[in-house]
Amino acid sequence: MAERIRSVIRTQHAPVIRSHACIVSRKEGEGPMGACFDRVEEDPYFGEKTWEQAESRMQADTLQLALEKAQLAPSFLDCIVAGDLINQCTSSTFALRSLNVPFLGVYGACSTMAESLLTASLLVDGGAFRNAAAVTSSHFSTAERQFRFPLSYGGQRTPTSQWTCTASGAVVVSAEGEGARIRGGCIGRIVDYGITDANDMGSAMAPAAADTIFRYLQDTRTVPEDYDMIVTGDLGNIGSSLLLELLHAQGVDISARHHDCGAMMFNEHSQDTHAGGSGCGCAASLLCGHFLPLLERGEIRRILFAATGALLSPMTTQQGESVPGISHLLEIGGNYVD
Amino acid sequence: MAERIRSVIRTQHAPVIRSHACIVSRKEGEGPMGACFDRVEEDPYFGEKTWEQAESRMQADTLQLALEKAQLAPSFLDCIVAGDLINQCTSSTFALRSLNVPFLGVYGACSTMAESLLTASLLVDGGAFRNAAAVTSSHFSTAERQFRFPLSYGGQRTPTSQWTCTASGAVVVSAEGEGARIRGGCIGRIVDYGITDANDMGSAMAPAAADTIFRYLQDTRTVPEDYDMIVTGDLGNIGSSLLLELLHAQGVDISARHHDCGAMMFNEHSQDTHAGGSGCGCAASLLCGHFLPLLERGEIRRILFAATGALLSPMTTQQGESVPGISHLLEIGGNYVD
Numbered sequence A, B: 001m002a003e004r005i006r007s008v009i010r011t012q013h014a015p016v017i018r019s020h021a022c023i024v025s026r027k028e029g030e031g032p033m034g035a036c037f038d039r040v041e042e043d044p045y046f047g048e049k050t051w052e053q054a055e056s057r058m059q060a061d062t063l064q065l066a067l068e069k070a071q072l073a074p075s076f077l078d079c080i081v082a083g084d085l086i087n088q089c090t091s092s093t094f095a096l097r098s099l100n101v102p103f104l105g106v107y108g109a110c111s112t113m114a115e116s117l118l119t120a121s122l123l124v125d126g127g128a129f130r131n132a133a134a135v136t137s138s139h140f141s142t143a144e145r146q147f148r149f150p151l152s153y154g155g156q157r158t159p160t161s162q163w164t165c166t167a168s169g170a171v172v173v174s175a176e177g178e179g180a181r182i183r184g185g186c187i188g189r190i191v192d193y194g195i196t197d198a199n200d201m202g203s204a205m206a207p208a209a210a211d212t213i214f215r216y217l218q219d220t221r222t223v224p225e226d227y228d229m230i231v232t233g234d235l236g237n238i239g240s241s242l243l244l245e246l247l248h249a250q251g252v253d254i255s256a257r258h259h260d261c262g263a264m265m266f267n268e269h270s271q272d273t274h275a276g277g278s279g280c281g282c283a284a285s286l287l288c289g290h291f292l293p294l295l296e297r298g299e300i301r302r303i304l305f306a307a308t309g310a311l312l313s314p315m316t317t318q319q320g321e322s323v324p325g326i327s328h329l330l331e332i333g334g335n336y337v338d
Helices: A051-069 A087-099 A109-125 A140-147 A201-220 A236-249 A261-265 A280-296 A314-318 B026-030 B051-069 B087-099 B109-125 B140-147 B201-220 B236-249 B261-265 B280-296 B314-318
Strands: A003-005 A008-010 A016-025 A039-041 A079-084 A103-105 A131-138 A167-174 A181-186 A229-232 A258-260 A302-310 A325-333 B003-005 B008-010 B016-025 B039-041 B079-084 B103-105 B131-138 B167-174 B180-186 B229-232 B258-260 B302-310 B325-333
Touching: A008 A201, A016 A051, A016 A181, A016 A280, A039 A051, A051 A079, A051 A087, A051 A131, A051 A140, A051 A167, A079 A087, A079 A109, A087 A103, A087 A131, A087 B087, A087 B314, A103 B109, A109 A131, A109 A167, A109 A181, A109 A280, A109 A302, A109 A325, A109 B103, A109 B109, A131 A140, A131 A280, A167 A280, A181 A201, A201 A236, A201 A302, A201 A325, A229 A236, A229 A261, A229 A280, A236 A258, A236 A261, A258 A261, A261 A280, A280 A302, A280 A325, A314 B087, B008 B201, B016 B026, B016 B051, B016 B280, B026 B039, B039 B051, B051 B079, B051 B087, B051 B131, B051 B140, B051 B167, B079 B087, B079 B109, B087 B103, B087 B131, B109 B131, B109 B167, B109 B180, B109 B280, B109 B302, B109 B325, B131 B140, B131 B280, B167 B280, B180 B201, B180 B280, B201 B236, B201 B302, B201 B325, B229 B236, B229 B261, B229 B280, B236 B258, B236 B261, B258 B261, B261 B280, B280 B302, B280 B325
Parallel strands: A016 A039, A079 A103, A079 A131, A229 A258, A229 A302, B016 B039, B079 B103, B079 B131, B229 B258, B229 B302
Antiparallel strands: A003 A008, A008 A181, A016 A167, A131 A167, A181 A325, A302 A325, B003 B008, B008 B180, B016 B167, B016 B180, B131 B167, B180 B325, B302 B325
């Protein structure tokens, strides 16, 4: 049985990441991380007729690729845990409806990769599933028109805004096999510091990341130096500075270990992306394309992966609400026994 | 460790439903089940300024009541698993943000009570949590204006349409204690029979309920007569007939055991609700107000609870897509040892 120490859940059997895949679009492929992705699709429609169908196609292809890499059929999966940013999570449900695999829909905004992977891992660790997949995606054009403006409106972007990545990640987690291993995790709390600028998601999410990372370090009695990397999802440049500041005020310095997927994804100067990348697919694609391979090759041994989400909707902003954030965390280690 | 038999998950420790509560609004209180709810609120705004805030208030009050009944503080909970119908699940996140409790957001449309309770139960059974809550809600006025028309438009309702219940349910599930027990469950698959009428959710969801119930009976080698009741979420009158028909075609007759929360909630003639009730809160409030008390009082010993959801959005309908359904199932027994 998994062990629980206050905020922290330690897995008993350290479920294995048996396979993973990531697909992105052209802009992500042109960024500094472009070489790490499994596929860079030039057509932003992914061969479909609408942006929403494009996102579903990308997500379906990503899971398919993760299964193919390990020569597995969809029927190998006891469950898929998936979600996305789009209203009623239809990018995921329409992507996966033809697979005939049990499905748990989750909503964690841009924290979805961490939420789905942690949920899948804990259910595998507890014996409910032998094999499960965690999947998510985001698409610049579906997110822009739903959360901000139709693309054709040509709205001006504020300096604190982030660029929603067109990207998807899929992870197959199993009770047995070879690969990086889920050592434990921490379910995020909803944290709201009263940020009301819906174009400054980094600032809204940073307090949630600080809360989760601080609780995990405290309850495991570890320090940042115990991890090779402490990875956050999509705080971007502004949110990342704030995270370091918030943790510093609590006596924790993660600056030498911190990597933020949103800050890594684009070249902010040449790609005009302002405060960085964002979206469920941002952290998902870099987890699968960059961080998991580093663990698999033994170049690093242990990371914390804390994706972050902003739990707003256009309607809550219109009603004058502030923006609550959340951050779920996984500790992922290499394929070794402690 | 939980045992898995094909589609079915059997819990190892049979987590206990330690407390539960339900709150509804006036129309639900005036229906045939009106006497079973913990609270019937006359003010559809629940004292708030917007419909969305009203739904959040109702959901927060429902969880609070479930905790109070068992004299528990929110800090007793290791996690809350919650979701709702509203874009980006903000009814739940804004309801629960002040509690400071780890939060897993789920999206299963009207199947959310089953999805959240099954997820919470399996995570308790596997040792990730000692105590968790499963919570959901729906509100007629938030759902109408988001999925259909603004109320003030006065749109005509079709005969197959259902009435979204203003209702909420909350369940506290624990590794220890006294109460009804979660014996097992089945994660739903996404099932799409090509229904394109967004005003006929019962027909869209019935095939998913049939799929889940059939798989559960088959894989547990049980028959409908092994259960006192087989409860579905919100198929309504039309979807219920279709469910019986679909199962009958597979050689399974549940007609003597079947109860549908959507068909039970209103008096279709005097309350003008057409095909019945719907919404996450429909199955949630009747589970907490009616079915769990029957189990606790020993009047029945064993039920299947299969809530159903339609995984559409207004945008997928506009893009000509059909309506996929899903149904998650729990087997809930009394407080006895087999």
